[in-house]
Amino acid sequence: MMIAKTESEAYVTQLLEDLGAIGAERGGGITRLLYSESWRRAQSFLAERMEEAGLEVRYDRVGNLYGRLPGKSPEAPVILTGSHVDTVRSGGKYDGAYGIAASLAAVRELKNRYGQPKRTLEVVSFCEEEGSRFPLAYWGSGSVSGAHPLELADTAEDPDGVLLGDAMREAGFGREDQPDPRRRDIAAFIEVHVEQGVILERTGDDIGVVETIAGQRRYIVTLEGEANHAGTTPMSMRLDALAAAAEMMLVLEKAASRAGEPLVATVGRMKTAPNIPNVIPGTVEFTLDIRHLSETLLTGFCEAVLGKFRSIAERRSVGFSIQTALLSRPVPMDPLLTGKLEQICRERGLAYRRMMSGAGHDAQSFSSLCPTAMLFVPSRAGISHSPGEYTAPEHLATGAQVLTEMLHELAYTDA
Amino acid sequence: MMIAKTESEAYVTQLLEDLGAIGAERGGGITRLLYSESWRRAQSFLAERMEEAGLEVRYDRVGNLYGRLPGKSPEAPVILTGSHVDTVRSGGKYDGAYGIAASLAAVRELKNRYGQPKRTLEVVSFCEEEGSRFPLAYWGSGSVSGAHPLELADTAEDPDGVLLGDAMREAGFGREDQPDPRRRDIAAFIEVHVEQGVILERTGDDIGVVETIAGQRRYIVTLEGEANHAGTTPMSMRLDALAAAAEMMLVLEKAASRAGEPLVATVGRMKTAPNIPNVIPGTVEFTLDIRHLSETLLTGFCEAVLGKFRSIAERRSVGFSIQTALLSRPVPMDPLLTGKLEQICRERGLAYRRMMSGAGHDAQSFSSLCPTAMLFVPSRAGISHSPGEYTAPEHLATGAQVLTEMLHELAYTDA
Numbered sequence A, B: 001m002m003i004a005k006t007e008s009e010a011y012v013t014q015l016l017e018d019l020g021a022i023g024a025e026r027g028g029g030i031t032r033l034l035y036s037e038s039w040r041r042a043q044s045f046l047a048e049r050m051e052e053a054g055l056e057v058r059y060d061r062v063g064n065l066y067g068r069l070p071g072k073s074p075e076a077p078v079i080l081t082g083s084h085v086d087t088v089r090s091g092g093k094y095d096g097a098y099g100i101a102a103s104l105a106a107v108r109e110l111k112n113r114y115g116q117p118k119r120t121l122e123v124v125s126f127c128e129e130e131g132s133r134f135p136l137a138y139w140g141s142g143s144v145s146g147a148h149p150l151e152l153a154d155t156a157e158d159p160d161g162v163l164l165g166d167a168m169r170e171a172g173f174g175r176e177d178q179p180d181p182r183r184r185d186i187a188a189f190i191e192v193h194v195e196q197g198v199i200l201e202r203t204g205d206d207i208g209v210v211e212t213i214a215g216q217r218r219y220i221v222t223l224e225g226e227a228n229h230a231g232t233t234p235m236s237m238r239l240d241a242l243a244a245a246a247e248m249m250l251v252l253e254k255a256a257s258r259a260g261e262p263l264v265a266t267v268g269r270m271k272t273a274p275n276i277p278n279v280i281p282g283t284v285e286f287t288l289d290i291r292h293l294s295e296t297l298l299t300g301f302c303e304a305v306l307g308k309f310r311s312i313a314e315r316r317s318v319g320f321s322i323q324t325a326l327l328s329r330p331v332p333m334d335p336l337l338t339g340k341l342e343q344i345c346r347e348r349g350l351a352y353r354r355m356m357s358g359a360g361h362d363a364q365s366f367s368s369l370c371p372t373a374m375l376f377v378p379s380r381a382g383i384s385h386s387p388g389e390y391t392a393p394e395h396l397a398t399g400a401q402v403l404t405e406m407l408h409e410l411a412y413t414d415a
Helices: A005-020 A037-052 A097-114 A139-145 A150-154 A164-170 A199-203 A241-259 A295-315 A335-347 A393-412 B005-020 B037-052 B097-114 B139-145 B150-154 B164-170 B199-203 B241-259 B295-315 B335-347 B393-412
Strands: A056-059 A065-069 A078-084 A121-126 A186-194 A207-213 A215-224 A264-266 A270-273 A283-292 A319-328 A352-357 A372-377 B056-059 B065-069 B078-084 B121-126 B186-194 B207-213 B215-224 B264-266 B270-273 B283-292 B319-328 B352-357 B372-377
Touching: A005 A037, A005 A097, A005 A393, A037 A056, A037 A065, A037 A097, A037 A121, A065 A097, A078 A097, A078 A393, A097 A121, A097 A186, A097 A393, A121 A139, A150 A164, A186 A393, A199 A207, A199 A352, A207 A335, A207 A393, A215 A241, A215 A295, A241 A264, A241 A270, A241 A283, A241 A295, A241 B241, A270 B270, A283 A295, A295 A319, A335 A352, A335 A372, A335 A393, A352 A372, A372 A393, B005 B037, B005 B097, B005 B393, B037 B056, B037 B065, B037 B097, B037 B121, B065 B097, B078 B097, B078 B393, B097 B121, B097 B186, B097 B393, B121 B139, B150 B164, B186 B393, B199 B207, B199 B352, B207 B335, B207 B393, B215 B241, B215 B295, B241 B264, B241 B270, B241 B283, B241 B295, B283 B295, B295 B319, B335 B352, B335 B372, B335 B393, B352 B372, B372 B393
Parallel strands: A078 A121, A078 A186, A186 A372, A207 A352, B078 B121, B078 B186, B186 B372, B207 B352
Antiparallel strands: A056 A065, A065 A121, A207 A372, A215 A283, A215 A319, A264 A283, A270 A283, B056 B065, B065 B121, B207 B372, B215 B283, B215 B319, B264 B283, B270 B283
C-alpha cells in the first residue's frame, strides 16, 4: 500500500501549525489548559477538520472529541486512534497534538483511498492528559476507561480554586444528555507520539515501537539534621542534612547505573533550609522519580535504595522520612499489535527499535480495556514540555504512514 | 583582686535583659538594624548607662558610642573594650550585646574600686558589625580602623534602596562637626563574646581564649548540565548538574575531615533549576564557606578541593564556574595579651582552652592597629542568630570577671 509521502507530510505539518497557533504565547510556548478558551477553540478546530475529512463528529460528556468512520460491521468493536489536545503550560506543538494529527491524516487517507472499512475507525482528541490545570491527569482517557469516575470532577480544584466540574459545565459539558464517556466497544487503541527523549535521535532510528510504558515510583524524602553556624561548628559535631542528601544521591546514581537500562532514577527537586551560605543545612527535602518496565525490578530497586538511604541517615544521626507520591505499574503493550507495527516497519525498510516509554501516555489508560500499541517518532535533543520541542516533518510523516498502514490492517483486512 | 560575683552577674544580666527589650519582636527574636529606631534607642540606653557609671560619653561621626574613663596619663594610648550593638534580623540577646555589657560592668567596677586608672579606659558600642541591613559588615569597627572610609556610606543600599549615608544622616550622624571615627590612639582592644559554637559546652570549659580569628573563603559554584525528561532520558545520556554537585559535596566533606580540626567547610545554600520532580536538574548553584586559622592551609585546601571539583565537572561533561564571594585572612590575636588572659584563668582556677574563632568579630578590625585579644563564654547548643541564643548567667559573670581583671592589669598596673 503506497501513500503519497508529501501529501501526508503536508497535511500533518499544516494541522500542527494551525493547532499550534491556538493557545500560542508571545514567548513561543503553547498553553491549552482543560476547558479553557483556547482548549475550546482547539477542539472546535479539530471538529471542523474531522467533518471536512468526512467523519461523524461527536463529543462525550467530559469533552473528549471523536471523529467516526463507520464500518460495514457496525456491532464490531471500534479501532480507536488519537491522543490528547491539552498541553502543559508553555509547552510545544507536538506533544499530544501530533498523535491527533497523525490519526486524522491516517483515517482521512484510508477513507479517501479505500472507502468504508470493515470495522469502525475512530479518531479521538482526548480532552486532558497532562494534569497541568487540575491535579488529575488522564481525565480524558481515564474517563473512557472508567479509571476516573465522573464524580471526581467535583473534588479537583485548579490553583485558582476553580472546581473541575464547574469548569467542565461552563465549557458546555457535564450534561446528562451528553454521552457517558465510558466505553466498552473498543477493539484496539493505537497512539503515535513524539518520543520526548533522546534515544531515537542518538540511535538514528525512524520509529520507536513501544513494548511497555514504564512503571513509576515517586517519593518525597525528608532529612532532619541540625542547622548551626558554619564557622564555629567543627566537622565532627555536625548533623548536616545536605551532606546526607549528597551521599544518598550518589548512591542512587550508582545503583541506577548498576541496574542498567532501562531503569531511570532522578532527584529533580530539592529544598534546603535555612539555605543560607554560612549556616549548616538543617533540613533537606528531595524528590525521587524512579521508572522501569518491570514491576518486580522496579519494586526491588526502590526497596534496596531506600534501605540504603535509611542506613546512611542512621549512620549520620539524621532524621529520615519518606512519603510515596506516586505508584503506577508498568503497562505492557499488546504483543500482537506491537509485532504488527514492527513488521510494517521492516517491510517499509524503516530503521526501528523496540523501546520502553519512560513517560506516561493515554495508551496506559487503555491497556486494561483492549489491546494497545504505541509508536514514537524522534524528538530533537529530547526536548519536550517547552517551545523548543521539535520533530522534523519527514519523521512526522513516517509515523503517520506506519499508523495508516496499521489501521488499514486492523480495520480493512481480515488479518 | 576579688569582685563580688553576684553583683557583677546581676549587673550584666540586667543590662542584657534591658537591652534585649529594645527591638524585641513577638516571636522572641530581636532586630536592631543600623540607624533604625530601635538602634537609636539602644544607643541612647547605653549612653545613659555609661553616664550613670561615671564615664564621659560621646558618639563619633558614624554613630559608634564611647564611654571614657580618663587615665592619669592622658596622652597614653587608650585601652578599649566593647562590641557591637546591632543584631541580625530576629537575633538573640547576647551577640555583641554581651560584649558591651561585660565591658561596661568591668569598667564601672574598676572605677568604683580603684578610681582613676593610669591609662584611659574606654567602653565602646560599635554601631554595626553584622552586615544585616546594608551589604557592608563591620561598619563600626571598620570606620575606626580605616578599613571602611566614610565615602562608602554613599555606595551601600539596603534592600529597600535606602543609602547608608542617608540613613546615617537621618539618625543624626554623618556631620562634619562630629568626631572622625578613625582612631590612632588605641593601645589594646579586648572583646568578650558568646562563642556561637558548641565546643566550650561540649568540653565543659568556662572560657575560650581566642588565638586566631579564622580566615575565610566563600565561593559560589555554578554547574551547567542539561535539563531533560526524567522518564525518557537513559542514565548514560544525562548531564545531571545535581548529581555532579552531590559528588562534589561528598568530596568536600571527606577532604575537610581528612584535613582535621580546625578546618570547617560548608555548603550552606543550594539552588537547583528547573527544580521539578520529573526533570533532570540542568543547573545548580551552590555556596562554599571554608575557614581555617592558617592562611597557607586554607589556601592549599581550597585549591585542592576546587581542583577536584573541576575534574569531576570535566568527567561529567558539566559546565563549571567559580566566583569568589569573600576572601579574608586569618587574624592572629596578640600573644602577650592572650597569654595574660590564660594566666588570669589559671589563677582563678577556671577551666579554659585556646581556640579558633570560626566567626568574624570586631576584634579582627583592630588586629592591624594594636594588640587585640578576645575571649569566649559558652553558648548553649551553639545556637546563635536566633531567639534561642543563650548563655547561663554564671558564664556571663565569669567572662566579665576575667575581662575586669585583664583591664585592671592593662590600665591600672605597670605590667
